[in-house]
Amino acid sequence: MSQLNEQTARVQSGGKLVSTLRATTTIDTRNPKADLTTFMSQRTNVIHGTEYVYDADLSSNGDYVFVQKVADGEIMTGAGQVHLFVNKNKQLTSYTQTYVNHVKTLREKAVTIGEKKALVALYQYNQVASSSRIVWAKLGYSRLLKLKDSSVYVPTWIFAVRGKNSSNVTLHRINAFTGSSMKNGSTASDTSSLDATVGMMWNAID
Structure with a gap:
């Protein structure tokens, strides 16, 4: 500082x-x-x-x-x-x-699921209410595990969803390796998209 x-x-x-x-x-x-x-x-x-x-x-x-x-x-x-x-x-x-400090790669690059497959999983987990709108989708890293002195992050498809007649946007996350649903959160947002096909899992000291 x-x-x-x-x-x-x-x-x-x-x-x-x-x-x-x-x-x-x-x-x-x-x-x-x-x-x-x-x-x-x-x-x-x-x-x-x-x-x-x-x-x-x-x-x-x-x-x-x-x-x-x-x-x-x-x-x-x-x-x-x-x-x-x-x-x-x-x-x-x-x-x-x-x-995020002291990043260490835990595995080599591996193929991740595509945006379309992740979106299907999002609906299968009932994460999108009827009449909601997908505002944008991105592939980035989200925390999978919180350990004693570190955390494990994995590639994640993040979908921004806006409900009908609402200005609020909720972020929903799908594990890009397994297709499983992850904990979600909320934020304000705009419209965009991003495609990617490979990812790495890594560990970071908190």
Whole structure:
């Protein structure tokens, strides 16, 4: 944390870094990716900032999300994300950060199920109510097991589902190796898609 400048940062008990910026940075909210990526790339702004990439689907107005890159893909849980907060005056005011450390591959690349097969599994597990809409689908990494001092992550198909007459989006996860349903969560989102056909399982120290 000693590398960070012009901000007040602290680490919460769960390992999340919370920072309030003392220097103002103006963000073009019509195209936030460029300005925010520049901010993230400066080591005096964000620790390991170049190891994250912007995710428009997980972002919403005023809350812009960067996800951590690992091995073959990206972490699609709260364990490896930076949330950058921009006020109504288009000023970047603060951010929160989580980071997955000491990543170790547990197995070599292996073929994963495709998006179509994962979507069928999603319906088989009754994860999609009638009249709901699939907003986007992505292949990323989700935590499978929580061990004493580490966690195991696997490739996962993540589907964003919006219910009828609702603005809320729920994320549903299908294990891309086994096709089984995983624990889900909620977030705001937009529309996008991403295809991939290979994945790795890896272990990370918490």
